[in-house]
Structure formats: structure tokens, C-alpha cells
Amino acid sequence: xxxxxxxVKNIAKTARLELTQEELESIKNDLSEVLIAFSKIxxxxxxxxxxxIQPVEIRNSFRDDEVKESLSENEALSQTNHKKDGFFxxxxxx
Amino acid sequence: MSEDVFNIKKLNxxxxxxxxxxxxxxxSEGILKDYLISVKDCICVKDMETTAGxxxxxxxxxxxxxxxxxxxxxxxxxxxxxxSQDEFGFGSFSLNVGVGMKYPLNPINKNHVTGGSSGGSACxxxxxxxxxxxxxxxxxxxxxxxxxxxxxxxxxxxGRVSRYGLIDYGNSLDKIGPMANTVKECALALExxxxxxxxxxxxxxxxxxxxSSYLERxxxxxxxxxxxxxxxDGTSEVVRNKFDEMVRKLRDKGAVIDEVSLPLNFKYGIxxxxxxxxxxxxxxxxxxxxxxxxVEGDLKESYNAYFTKIRSENFGNEAKRRILLGxxxxxxxxxxxxxxxxxxxxxxxxxxxxxxxxxxxxxxSPTMPNQAPKxxxxxxxxxxxxxxxDVLTVGPxxxxxxxxxxPIGKELDLPVGxxxxxxxxxxxxxxxxxxxxxxxx
Numbered sequence: 001x002x003x004x005x006x007x008v009k010n011i012a013k014t015a016r017l018e019l020t021q022e023e024l025e026s027i028k029n030d031l032s033e034v035l036i037a038f039s040k041i042x043x044x045x046x047x048x049x050x051x052x053i054q055p056v057e058i059r060n061s062f063r064d065d066e067v068k069e070s071l072s073e074n075e076a077l078s079q080t081n082h083k084k085d086g087f088f089x090x091x092x093x094x
Numbered sequence: 095m096s097e098d099v100f101n102i103k104k105l106n107x108x109x110x111x112x113x114x115x116x117x118x119x120x121x122s123e124g125i126l127k128d129y130l131i132s133v134k135d136c137i138c139v140k141d142m143e144t145t146a147g148x149x150x151x152x153x154x155x156x157x158x159x160x161x162x163x164x165x166x167x168x169x170x171x172x173x174x175x176x177x178s179q180d181e182f183g184f185g186s187f188s189l190n191v192g193v194g195m196k197y198p199l200n201p202i203n204k205n206h207v208t209g210g211s212s213g214g215s216a217c218x219x220x221x222x223x224x225x226x227x228x229x230x231x232x233x234x235x236x237x238x239x240x241x242x243x244x245x246x247x248x249x250x251x252x253g254r255v256s257r258y259g260l261i262d263y264g265n266s267l268d269k270i271g272p273m274a275n276t277v278k279e280c281a282l283a284l285e286x287x288x289x290x291x292x293x294x295x296x297x298x299x300x301x302x303x304x305x306s307s308y309l310e311r312x313x314x315x316x317x318x319x320x321x322x323x324x325x326x327d328g329t330s331e332v333v334r335n336k337f338d339e340m341v342r343k344l345r346d347k348g349a350v351i352d353e354v355s356l357p358l359n360f361k362y363g364i365x366x367x368x369x370x371x372x373x374x375x376x377x378x379x380x381x382x383x384x385x386x387x388x389v390e391g392d393l394k395e396s397y398n399a400y401f402t403k404i405r406s407e408n409f410g411n412e413a414k415r416r417i418l419l420g421x422x423x424x425x426x427x428x429x430x431x432x433x434x435x436x437x438x439x440x441x442x443x444x445x446x447x448x449x450x451x452x453x454x455x456x457x458x459s460p461t462m463p464n465q466a467p468k469x470x471x472x473x474x475x476x477x478x479x480x481x482x483x484d485v486l487t488v489g490p491x492x493x494x495x496x497x498x499x500x501p502i503g504k505e506l507d508l509p510v511g512x513x514x515x516x517x518x519x520x521x522x523x524x525x526x527x528x529x530x531x532x533x534x535x
Contacts, residue, residue, distance in 0.1 A: 008418065015376065015421045016383075016398065017414055018406040027415055030477045034419060037478055038365040038432065041439050044358075051437035054266050054296060055252045055444060055494025056518055061295040075157050079387035090385050091393050091400035 003032040098130065102174055102218075109204070110196040111217040114143045115175040124170030126286060129279075131166050132218050132227045135176040136183060137270060138259040139163050146261040147179040147211075149193040150408035151388040160259020161294070162228055162270045162287040169286050171226075177214030181410045182375065183232050183263040186483045187472045188213025188239065190412040199469075201243055202508060206466040209239030212273065216243035219273045226283045227273040232263045233367050234487025236271050237499035241511025242466035244501040246528070247273045248280045251518045252494030253298035255284075256291030264374035265296070267367075267491055277500060277529045281305040284521060300519060308522040309529045314348030316455045316527065322353045323360040324459030324486050333460045336510040340502050341458070343534040344527075354454065358446050359489040362439050367488035368481055369423050369436035376420025379413065415477060444493045451517035456527050459486055461499040461511030486513065496521045500531045 008028045012019050019027065073086050082089040096118050106112045113135045121127055133139055136146035138156035140163075145151040159167065167173070178198045180190040188210035191197045198213040200206040201220040208217045215227035216239035229236045231249040240247025249271045257268055272283035285306065290299040320341065325334055345351055384391050384404035391404050409417070423432035450457060463486060475483075490497040495518060499511040512531050516524040 011418050011421050011425070014425070015380070015417045016401045016405050017409070017417060018402050019414070023411070023414070027418060030415060031419065031422070033476065033478050034368075034481070035422075037481075038369055038423075041362050041365050041369070041435055042431065044362060044439055044442070046435060046438035046442070049438040049441050051434065052266075052440040052444060053437060055440070055492065056298065058253065058296055058298070061297075061299075063292045063295075071157060076386075078157070079154060080385065081390060082385055082393060088386055089393065091395050091397045093397040 003028055003035065098174070105218070105221050109199045109201060109217050109221065111178055111198045111214040112175045113145060113147065113178050113195065113214070116142055116173060118172045118174065121170045121172045124168065125282065126166055127170030128224055129171050130174045130222065130225045131171040132174050132177050132215060132225065133163060134212050134215050134227070134229050135179050136230055136261040136263070137163060137228055138261070139173060139176065142173070142176060144176060144261070145192065147181045147192050147195060148409070148413065149195070149389065150382045150384070150405070153389065154387045156259070158259065161256035161291045163259065165287050166228065166283070177212070177218060177227060179214055180211035181413050182261070182379065183211040183230065183235055184375070184412045184416050185210040186234070186238055186480055189469065189472060190410060193408060193410050200466050205468050206508065207242065207469055207472050209242030209462070209466060211235040213239045215273050216240050216245055216247065219243070219245040219275060223275065225274070226279055228270060228287070229273045230260060230268060230270050231491060232267045232371055233491045234484050236273065237461045237487055237497060237511065237513060240273055240499040241461035241501070241509065244504070244509030245273055245275055246277050246280050246498065246500055247271065248284060248498040248521070249491070249496065250284060250288065250521055251298070251496045253296050254496070254519065254521065255287050256289070256294040256297045258291055258293040262378040264371040265378070266374060267371055277525060277532045278306065278309060280498070281309060281525050298519070303522045305522050305525055308526040311526050312347065313344065313527055313530045316349050317453065318344065318349050318351045318527070319354035319450055319454040319457045320351060321457055321459040322355050323357070328485065329460055329463040330465070332505045333462070333464060333510050336502055336505055337460045337512060340512055340531060340534065344530065347530060354450055354457065356446055356450070356489065359443050360485070363443060363488045363492060364481060364485060366436045366439045366443060367484070367492050369432050370440065370492070372416050372420035373423045373433045374420070376417045376424065379417055440492055443489065447489070447493045447495060448517070455523055457515040459513050461513040462486060465505070465508040465510060490515045494518065496524055498524045498528045500528045501535070502531065503535050
């Protein structure tokens with residue numbers, strides 16, 4: 001797998017991260033080394049093997065559909081200054 | 095300020111094992127009323143700053159207690175603060191702390207690492223009596239620092255302890271578990287924090303064993319497997335010798351002990367673990383954006399520029415590296431080859447363990463292949479060399495198996511840890527063997 005600066009920049013953009021040139025170079029080299037090591041799992045035959053999303057079997061884990069106490073509006077907004085009229089306030093999207 | 099808090103603050107000035115220290119609450123009655131409890135910083139404590147060791151969560155004071163925290167409070171424990179850790183648990187040495195934070199120092203020799211990622215928990219556990227720490231493991235973050243600092247650390251079966259109120263690293267891997275100075279104290283704490291919780295859909299709805307009752311049983315009827323790959327060239331001679339010495343003592347107590355093998359786990363465990371853990375963590379960390387809690391920025395920035403700036407300034411280097419690796423493994427075109435493939439390999443690795451548990455009660459190995467390295471040596475390791483340090487601990491974590499590390503004495507003045515791994519929900523058995531190990535040190 002060839003890891004170049006463009007690929008790293010593309011991944012960083014997807015992850016909403018901006019890297020300095022120094023970080024870019026360093027992470028590019030780390031990624032190359034790590035991805036080669038990670039690719040080792042390709043040699044194992046997993047045809048017909050199911051995925052393990054969890055390590056233990058958990059089936060039909062549902063709770064009763066009851067209304068329970070939860071955070072009030074004031075409590076939910078208490079951790080930020082970015083709020084207005086009972087809503088969170090975010091940056092402009094358009 | 096109480097004497098306890100004063101002493102803890104003095105210790106923290108020397109070892110940096112806390113991110114936050116609290117004034118002690120008036121405790122209620124209960125089986126933990128004589129205990130001080132520290133809580134890893136990734137576990138929510140109501141009204142107490144909880145950052146998971148990250149600058150991006152600076153100032154966040156949860157509005158609720160994690161279930162495990164509520165359970166220890168209900169049993170009379172007093173919470174003394176939040177312990178330092180690798181940012182979001184991203185490390186094996188507790189050196190990858192968040193931007194502007196300090197890493198904990200090994201309580202036995204300050205030039206050495208504590209291990210990670212629950213390094214602050216292990217450090218303060220070694221320094222205090224009548225204390226239990228609520229730690230957390232994703233790939234070895236309880237037993238590794240327990241081994242390096244010379245304390246007992248227990249990581250339970252996945253789902254045995256509720257994850258409600260735990261700031262996620264990898265949802266399919268994270269477990270809250272206790273650290274203490276004795277096996278008995280770990281058993282006590284585990285009894286308190288275990289159990290089904292409807293607030294966590296991955297919590298296991300099975301009764302909790304009376305773990306302390308296992309400590310009264312001897313090991314003469316047990317069959318134990320030594321994991322042979324754990325004693326290869328990658329494990330130091332000092333660790334191997336200390337481990338062999340304890341195995342001889344366990345044989346003398348009547349346990350049947352054979353050598354067993356986990357070839358797939360040792361060949362594919364590290365890449366499988368890291369692909370899954372990093373994929374899950376990169377998803378989990380996407381919610382930290384500087385709007386609802388934690389650090390804030392200037393909303394005059396445009397939408398994507400705001401999130402990018404907050405995240406770039408407040409995530410540390412290792413967090414960025416893991417977000418990028420995890421994002422890559424989940425991206426279109428790479429997802430099948432990495433993330434999906436790793437979840438299938440995980441199935442094979444779990445089966446390999448399960449096969450051994452058809453014949454053996456528990457498996458044993460050294461906890462770590464080495465003793466706590468010097469800080470200056472650990473900082474020179476490349477990311478891949480860092481990841482390889484987890485070779486003995488990723489297996490039971492990927493498979494969600496309970497495991498415990500018990501100190502078996504010191505060599506060259508640094509502790510060595512002995513690990514016991516059990517089948518799912520067999521915490522009692524690993525405590526039984528760990529107790530025998532502790533008695534024979």
C-alpha cells in the first residue's frame with residue numbers, strides 16, 4: 001500500500017483534522033509502516049467465517065419501551081456557552 | 095482540606111497520578127465504607143471534571159455517574175479523584191497524555207513508565223492503602239500498568255460490568271475493572287461493580303458470582319495451560335525466570351499444568367486488535383467537536399473550519415494518528431480488506447481460546463514481556479513498536495475474556511506481573527488461581 005501525502009491529506013479532511021507539514025510527513029511514514037503490518041491478516045482464509053461485532057453473544061437486548069426521567073433542557077445545555085433559546089448553537093453551515 | 099486529600103495532593107505533586115482531585119464526600123454505610131476510590135479519567139463522575147485525559151474535554155463535568163461509580167458510592171466508598179491516563183486510552187505507557195497534561199511516574203522508580211493506559215490508577219494504587227481504583231481496559235490497559243507498578247489489576251469479561259458512563263475508546267472492547275493492592279480487594283470491588291444494567295445494551299444479564307468465596311478454594315483440582323508463545327525470545331529472561339519460579343510453586347500445590355499454544359492469536363492478534371480498536375475509536379472521537387461540552391471556539395468560523403480547528407488544536411499526536419488509521423480502515427475501498435476482515439479474524443481468534451477452555455480451567459503467562467521500561471527508552475519507540483508491546487494482552491481483550499495480573503516480586507528492583515486468563519464469566523476461577531499466586535510470592 002503506497003501511502004503518500006495526498007492520501008494522508010484526504011483521510012485527514014474526512015476526519016476533520018488539519019495537519020502541519022511536519023505532522024503530515026511523520027504520520028505518512030507511520031501509516032506506511034503500520035499498514036504493512038496490519039495487512040498480515042489478509043493471508044488468513046476467512047471464507048464462510050462470520051463477523052464478531054462483540055466478543056460474547058448478545059441477542060435481543062431490548063429494554064421496555066417506557067418513558068423515563070432524562071436530562072432537562074437546562075441540564076443538557078449547562079455544559080456550553082454555545083446556546084440560544086433552548087438550543088445548541090453551532091457554526092454557520094451555509 | 096482533610097488529611098487524606100492533603101496527602102493525596104502531595105503525592106500528586108510528585109507522581110502526577112491525578113488529573114482532578116476532589117474534596118471527600120460524606121460517605122454512607124456499605125462494604126466499601128473504609129475505602130478511598132480513584133476513578134480513571136475516562137469514567138464519568140457527576141460534577142467532577144472528566145476529560146478521558148484529553149484537552150478536548152477540558153471543563154466537562156458530567157451530569158450523571160457511570161453505573162460502576164454509582165455502585166461504589168452506594169456501598170459507602172469515597173471518591174478521591176480522576177486518575178491520569180493516555181488520551182482516550184491510546185497507549186501502553188501512559189506517555190500519550192493530552193495536550194498540556196502531565197504523564198504519571200512509576201511509583202517504584204520515577205525514571206520508569208507506569209504502563210498504560212490506566213497508569214495513574216496503578217500508580218496511586220501502589221502508593222495508598224485501603225484504596226481501590228476503577229480502571230478501564232481496551233487492549234490491556236488494566237493489567238499492563240498493574241504489572242509495571244506491582245499491583246493487582248482485574249479486567250472482567252466484556253459486558254460483566256456496565257459501560258454506561260464510560261467515555262468510549264472501542265465499544266466492542268472496553269471493560270471497566272478494579273485495581274487494588276490485593277486479590278481479595280479486587281474480588282470485593284468486582285462483586286460491587288458487576289451486574290446487568292439496562293442502560294448498557296451490551297451488559298450481560300446473568301447473575302453475579304460471589305467472587306470472594308473462590309479465594310477459600312485451593313487449586314489442586316485445576317488444570318492450567320501455560321501459553322508457550324508468551325515465553326519466546328520476545329519475553330525478557332528476567333520475566334521468564336520469575337514466571338517459571340511461580341509455575342513450579344503452583345505445581346507443588348497440586349495443579350496440573352501443561353504447555354498450550356495459541357498460534358493464530360500470536361500471529362494475528364496485534365493487527366486484528368488495532369484495526370478494530372482504531373476503527374471504533376475514530377468513529378467515537380468524531381463526536382468531539384467543541385459545541386455541546388468540553389472546549390469551545392469562536393463560532394464565527396465556518397462549519398467545517400470550526401470543527402477542524404477545535405479537533406486539530408486539542409487532540410494529541412497519538413489521538414490524531416489513531417483517528418487517521420481508523421478512518422482509513424473504514425473508508426470506502428479499504429473497509430472490506432481491513433475492518434470487515436479483522437472482525438472475521440476475531441471470530442477465529444476467539445474460537446482458538448474457546449477450544450483450549452474445553453480442556454483447561456485457566457491459561458497463564460507473564461502479563462508483559464518486560465518490566466517497566468525507562469521513560470527515555472519508551473519515548474524512542476516507533477508507533478508500531480509501541481503497538482507490539484501489547485502482544486500478551488490483546489488476545490484476552492479481543493476475545494472479551496476475564497484476566498488478572500498479580501505481582502510476583504521484583505527483579506532488579508522492578509516488579510514482574512503474572513497473568514491468569516479465564517473463559518467468559520469465569521472471574522471466580524481466575525481469582526482463585528491469582529489468590530494462590532499471591533500467597534506464594
